[in-house]
Amino acid sequence: MPRVTFHHDGGSSEAFDIAAGMNLMRAAVTNGVRGIVGECGGQAMCATCHVYVREPYLRALPRPGEDENEMLDRVAAPRDPRRSRLGCQVTLDAVADEIEVDIPVSQT
Amino acid sequence: MTTTPDTAASTPPPTADWVDPLAMQRDPYDTYDRLRDLAPVVHVPALNRYLVTTSDACRAIESDQETYSARAGGAAATMVRALGGTPMLRRDDPDHATERGPVNPPLRPKRVREAWAPLFERNAETCLAALLEKGPDEADLDHDFAAPLAAYNLVDMLGLPMADPQDVRRWSHTFIEGIGNIQDDPDIWVRCDAAQREVDAVLDDLLPRLRAKPDGSITSALANAGLTDDQVRANVKLTISGGLNEPQHMTTTIVRALGDHPEQRELALSDPARWPAVFDEALRWCSPVGMYPRETTRPAVLEGFRLPAGAALGVVVAAANRDPSAFPRPADFDITRPRQPHLGFGSGVHRCAGHWAARIAVGEIAVPLLHQRIPTLRTDALRAGNWSGWVFRGLTDLPVTW
Ligand code: HEM
Ligand code: FES
Numbered sequence: 001m002p003r004v005t006f007h008h009d010g011g012s013s014e015a016f017d018i019a020a021g022m023n024l025m026r027a028a029v030t031n032g033v034r035g036i037v038g039e040c041g042g043q044a045m046c047a048t049c050h051v052y053v054r055e056p057y058l059r060a061l062p063r064p065g066e067d068e069n070e071m072l073d074r075v076a077a078p079r080d081p082r083r084s085r086l087g088c089q090v091t092l093d094a095v096a097d098e099i100e101v102d103i104p105v106s107q108t
Numbered sequence: 109m110t111t112t113p114d115t116a117a118s119t120p121p122p123t124a125d126w127v128d129p130l131a132m133q134r135d136p137y138d139t140y141d142r143l144r145d146l147a148p149v150v151h152v153p154a155l156n157r158y159l160v161t162t163s164d165a166c167r168a169i170e171s172d173q174e175t176y177s178a179r180a181g182g183a184a185a186t187m188v189r190a191l192g193g194t195p196m197l198r199r200d201d202p203d204h205a206t207e208r209g210p211v212n213p214p215l216r217p218k219r220v221r222e223a224w225a226p227l228f229e230r231n232a233e234t235c236l237a238a239l240l241e242k243g244p245d246e247a248d249l250d251h252d253f254a255a256p257l258a259a260y261n262l263v264d265m266l267g268l269p270m271a272d273p274q275d276v277r278r279w280s281h282t283f284i285e286g287i288g289n290i291q292d293d294p295d296i297w298v299r300c301d302a303a304q305r306e307v308d309a310v311l312d313d314l315l316p317r318l319r320a321k322p323d324g325s326i327t328s329a330l331a332n333a334g335l336t337d338d339q340v341r342a343n344v345k346l347t348i349s350g351g352l353n354e355p356q357h358m359t360t361t362i363v364r365a366l367g368d369h370p371e372q373r374e375l376a377l378s379d380p381a382r383w384p385a386v387f388d389e390a391l392r393w394c395s396p397v398g399m400y401p402r403e404t405t406r407p408a409v410l411e412g413f414r415l416p417a418g419a420a421l422g423v424v425v426a427a428a429n430r431d432p433s434a435f436p437r438p439a440d441f442d443i444t445r446p447r448q449p450h451l452g453f454g455s456g457v458h459r460c461a462g463h464w465a466a467r468i469a470v471g472e473i474a475v476p477l478l479h480q481r482i483p484t485l486r487t488d489a490l491r492a493g494n495w496s497g498w499v500f501r502g503l504t505d506l507p508v509t510w
Binding site for chain 1: 205209213215216457461
């Protein structure tokens with residue numbers, strides 16, 4: 001089962017096993033993880049599900065699509081050219097089955 | 109999760125038999141406070157539904173569309189009757205996503221800025237000229253600026269240059285009357301049917317042309333997404349209904365709120381970076397869409413309260429946006445509050461498709477332009493403006509002077 005770890009500012013973290021095909025925003029919202037809002041329900045329309053993917057996990061992920069890339073310009077916390085992603089556009093599956101992300105200080 | 113049935117730990121929601129819909133029509137906020145003090149979800153016999161008034165409960169509903177469906181029947185079926193078809197707003201995923209997906213690209217912020225913002229600016233200038241011509245003794249910001257501006261902007265985004273903005277306003281008001289027609293007034297349905305025919309006539313002509321030669325409009329996006337003509341029609345009509353009144357109300361609400369709070373007005377005028385916060389706070393403080401319907405598909409427990417399957421719910425986002433546990437001093441209009449998400453545009457998959465367009469057209473273009481060009485713009489104390497409504501709420505008129 002894919003596993004996601006959310007790291008909060010200040011050092012605490014939470015890890016969850018999630019269903020294959022589930023995106024990180026949904027995983028955070030259903031588990032009540034603070035700091036991920038997911039206002040538009042995963043349509044790459046709101047940019048309130050911003051995460052910073054930790055370096056070792058970047059390679060297994062497909063690059064952001066055009067919509068995601070555009071919306072990443074709208075995130076509230078600074079955009080990291082490599083690590084910033086929209087949680088709703090990152091899905092865990094058999095290839096990328098483990099990920100650790102940092103939650104930005106602000107989503108709005 | 110809050111919605112997993114756990115009957116042992118849950119109780120039925122309390123009933124509020126004192127709710128007076130007519131009083132809510134005038135001013136719902138006292139009623140909202142009393143309901144929220146009672147419980148997050150309360151049964152209201154006078155409205156034949158449960159009203160949900162806390163921020164957490166409204167969000168819990170929006171994060172679980174399998175339990176809380178937008179395909180609400182009963183009173184909510186009026187939307188389908190009014191529009192003559194089922195739009196995305198009355199569907200759940202995956203059906204909803206098929207119709208919503210196509211309208212997202214023309215409404216993402218980059219496209220809004222590149223394609224629509226120049227038109228929003230031009231339209232704001234046109235309407236401002238008309239307002240100035242009316243003069244400081246007679247001008248009404250609603251009739252002479254906010255309403256025509258919302259119509260011009262919508263005509264541009266929908267790509268309906270052949271439609272008279274006056275007609276678009278009439279269609280919009282007719283559809284909204286129909287969506288609210290729970291008392292089943294036959295005259296309203298006659299008007300809705302007529303408006304549907306007029307919109308259909310425009311689309312009969314337009315859709316084949318857009319399929320042959322797509323443009324950047326919302327209608328073109330819908331027409332070229334492999335949807336049936338009925339799906340395209342229903343969603344164009346939805347956008348006509350939803351894309352006009354709310355930007356219109358936001359424009360007048362902001363001007364009124366800043367007029368009543370001169371110190372905040374000064375703050376915005378001296379620091380234009382504050383305009384987005386002005387828009388956001390006004391949307392929270394007096395949300396133009398006050399309530400929208402959902403229906404339970406199965407027995408559920410919402411914040412500890414038991415709901416049967418098929419329960420008609422009113423998600424009262426206007427009340428949630430004044431929830432003191434989410435927003436300190438919730439009744440105060442205060443553009444300096446820390447930024448925080450609220451429910452003025454809804455939340456979840458149905459979150460307003462036009463939210464970037466509205467923010468930019470009203471919050472970043474029209475309202476700043478008004479204040480820059482008429483620095484002494486204020487509410488005319490001699491001719492008071494009136495608030496009205498709770499499902500949809502806003503000023504019915506706003507006499508202004510300068
Ligand atoms: C400040 C102005 C506006 C406000 C406050 C507003 C509010 C809302 C709200 C609360 C919803 C969700 C309703 C529900 O979940 O039942 C919604 C949906 C929608 N709005 Fe807006 N709206 C505004 C402007 C616009 C504009 C300008 C457009 C068109 C360009 C538009 C198009 C839509 C559409 C198509 C939906 C349905 C989305 C879906 O079902 O996925 N809105 N709006
Ligand atoms: S949830 Fe809105 S962009 Fe990801």
